[in-house]
Every structure is written in C-alpha cells, then in structure tokens.
Amino acid sequence: MHDSLVLDRVTRHYKQVRALDALSMTVGGGELFGFVGGNGAGKTTAMRIVLGVLAADSGTVYWRGRPLDLAARRRIGYMPEERGLYPKMGAREQLVHFARLHGVDPAGARRRADHWLERFGLADRARDEVANLSLGNQQRVQLAAALVHDPVLLVLDEPFSGLDPAAVDEMSAVLRERAAEGAPVLFSSHHLELVERLCDRIGIIKEGALVAEGTVEELRSGGPRRYAVRVEPGEAQGNWVERVPGARAVGDDQGAVIVELPGGTDDQDLLRAALAAGPVRSFTPHLPRLAELYRETVEPVRGGSAADTADAAPAAERSAV
Numbered sequence: 172m173h174d175s176l177v178l179d180r181v182t183r184h185y186k187q188v189r190a191l192d193a194l195s196m197t198v199g200g201g202e203l204f205g206f207v208g209g210n211g212a213g214k215t216t217a218m219r220i221v222l223g224v225l226a227a228d229s230g231t232v233y234w235r236g237r238p239l240d241l242a243a244r245r246r247i248g249y250m251p252e253e254r255g256l257y258p259k260m261g262a263r264e265q266l267v268h269f270a271r272l273h274g275v276d277p278a279g280a281r282r283r284a285d286h287w288l289e290r291f292g293l294a295d296r297a298r299d300e301v302a303n304l305s306l307g308n309q310q311r312v313q314l315a316a317a318l319v320h321d322p323v324l325l326v327l328d329e330p331f332s333g334l335d336p337a338a339v340d341e342m343s344a345v346l347r348e349r350a351a352e353g354a355p356v357l358f359s360s361h362h363l364e365l366v367e368r369l370c371d372r373i374g375i376i377k378e379g380a381l382v383a384e385g386t387v388e389e390l391r392s393g394g395p396r397r398y399a400v401r402v403e404p405g406e407a408q409g410n411w412v413e414r415v416p417g418a419r420a421v422g423d424d425q426g427a428v429i430v431e432l433p434g435g436t437d438d439q440d441l442l443r444a445a446l447a448a449g450p451v452r453s454f455t456p457h458l459p460r461l462a463e464l465y466r467e468t469v470e471p472v473r474g475g476s477a478a479d480t481a482d483a484a485p486a487a488e489r490s491a492v
C-alpha cells in the first residue's frame with residue numbers, strides 16, 4: 172500500500188524489560204487503526220519509536236515503502252500520552268508555535284491555528300492560557316496541535332481519555348475525516364466499545380507483540396462457532412449444554428447462554444438438547460464483542476489491575492486509564 176506505515180519486527184528493551192518483541196504491523200493509508208492492549212503492553216513504546224523520540228533495538232519503521240526518516244517524521248501529527256502543551260501559553264499562540272516548528276510559514280501557521288480553533292469551537296478561548304481550559308478543551312487544543320501542520324500520518328496516544336461524549340464524537344469525526352483524506356491514523360485506546368465502533372482495523376498487543384489483528388468483522392467471526400440460546404423456564408440455565416459432546420457454556424448475554432461448539436458438532440444437536448430442556452425462546456449465532464475477544468486474548472494482563480479490563484464501559488463514562 173502506497174501510504175502505509177509499516178513496523179517490521181521492532182524490538183525494544185528497557186534494561187531487562189522487553190517492551191516490544193519483534194512487533195510487526197501495518198496501518199494502511201486512509202485507515203483508522205485502533206491499537207489496544209493492557210497497561211504495559213507496549214503501545215506507547217511503539218508509538219514513540221514511530222515518532223523517533225525513542226530508538227528501536229532492532230527492526231525498522233517504514234513509511235511509503237522507505238525507512239522513516241527525519242523529513243517524513245516532521246509530517247507526522249503526534250499526540251503524546253503525557254501531553255505536550257505549554258500550560259502558560261495561550262491556545263492560539265501555542266498552535267502557531269507548533270505549526271512553525273513543523274516548518275509552516277508565519278501567515279500559514281496563523282491561518283491554520285485559527286481554522287482548528289474555529290473547528291473545535293475554541294475561537295473565543297484563543298487567548299486563554301491552556302492551564303485555564305477544561306480538560307476536554309485542553310485535549311482539543313492538543314489534537315489541534317497534532318493537526319496544525321497538516322500531517323500526512325497521525326499517531327495518537329489515548330486521544331479519547333478523559334473526554335465527555337460530545338468531545339468523543341467530535342474527536343472521532345476529525346479522525347474519520349483525516350483517514351478519509353488518505354492519512355493512516357494510528358491511535359491507542361482502552362475504550363473498546365469506541366474502538367469497535369470507530370476503527371477500520373484493530374491490533375491487539377500483548378507483551379510487546381500483536382496477538383490479533385484484523386477488521387472488527389474478521390476478529391469477531393474468526394473464532395470458534397458460538398450460539399446464544401435462551402431456554403426457559405425449566406432447568407438451571409446452561410446445564411443442558413453438557414449433554415452435547417464438546418459443547419461449552421462460555422458466558423451469558425441477557426438471559427441467553429452463550430455456547431461454543433467444537434468443529435465437528437452439528438448445531439442441530441445443540442438445538443435438540445435445548446428443546447429437550449424446555450421451550451426455546453431464541454437460538455442465534457453469536458459473534459463476540461471486541462471486549463469479549465480482548466478478555467479472551469489478553470488476560471491475564473501483565474502487571475495490570477482489574478481496572479485494565481473494565482474497558483467495555485461506554486467511553487463517556489471512562490476517564491484516562
């Protein structure tokens with residue numbers, strides 16, 4: 172793909188800790204790529220290496236088929252996890268500064284700063300010091316700073332953390348637009364519901380390597396066959412499943428038991444067992460949500476806590492993890 176960002180077997184250690192373990196992934200031009208993984212999985216390290224603020228021990232990052240060099244890196248729009256605004260500088264002055272840093276001429280820098288302030292509804296806050304803005308508005312300025320030099324590639328470390336629903340929608344729309352214009356957009360997030368809704372493709376990283384990658388549909392339909400079966404009333408939910416050789420109850424969903432079937436098993440056997448247990452209210456194929464896939468793929472999370480896995484909550488209810 173012409174405008175792809177490619178990480179090819181990128182490895183990075185911090186002393187004894189292997190943060191990236193021959194990580195390979197591709198973000199195509201025009202693609203919104205959601206990078207998910209538990210705390211400490213290696214997302215920030217990978218993004219910093221793309222940006223060139225951190226060196227890889229081995230492996231290469233390619234952009235448009237060539238190793239990413241300094242000139243190309245200046246055309247990346249980056250939102251660092253630790254954020255990077257000057258708290259005492261006015262919002263507009265700051266944006267002009269970042270545009271200039273990336274080589275935009277003074278008039279162009281002012282024009283673009285005004286464009287993004289307008290776009291994010293911050294025109295009347297242009298002179299406010301960033302420290303005096305709300306968290307959501309600071310984040311808008313942060314995104315504007317990543318966009319102000321018209322980047323051809325976006326790398327955003329948890330751009331949605333701490334945003335209210337309106338800001339999430341606004342941020343999503345801007346990322347979609349950039350992708351529609353042809354830029355690869357790579358962003359990390361713990362908001363799985365949002366990632367599932369927004370992304371063209373998703374990569375799940377664990378212990379420094381991708382453990383799953385694909386479109387939402389590919390990931391959801393790639394696992395073993397599952398059915399959601401509601402039998403009622405009658406037996407204790409799910410006990411009847413044991414009568415089908417190899418079948419496993421793996422969860423429940425609004426009163427239905429989720430049953431996983433092994434390769435050779437006929438789904439009619441499952442239906443017959445359900446009918447024998449009581450009236451069957453529903454019997455439908457079940458595709459796991461990203462949150463389920465994530466739990467099955469990633470857990471237990473290395474060095475993480477229970478909070479890492481509460482990701483399925485609506486984005487609006489989650490702040491920075």
Ligand SMILES: Nc1ncnc2c1ncn2[C@@H]1O[C@H](COP(=O)(O)OP(=O)(O)OP(=O)(O)O)[C@@H](O)[C@H]1O
Pocket residue numbers: 185188189190208209210211212213214215216217252
């Ligand atoms: N500066 C550093 N010094 C030592 N170890 C580090 C440093 N930065 C990261 N690590 C370690 O490298 C691993 C990967 O960390 P990284 O920050 O890339 O993960 P992450 O996926 O971005 O996590 P999070 O979701 O918490 O932001 C972790 O084990 C982390 O503790």
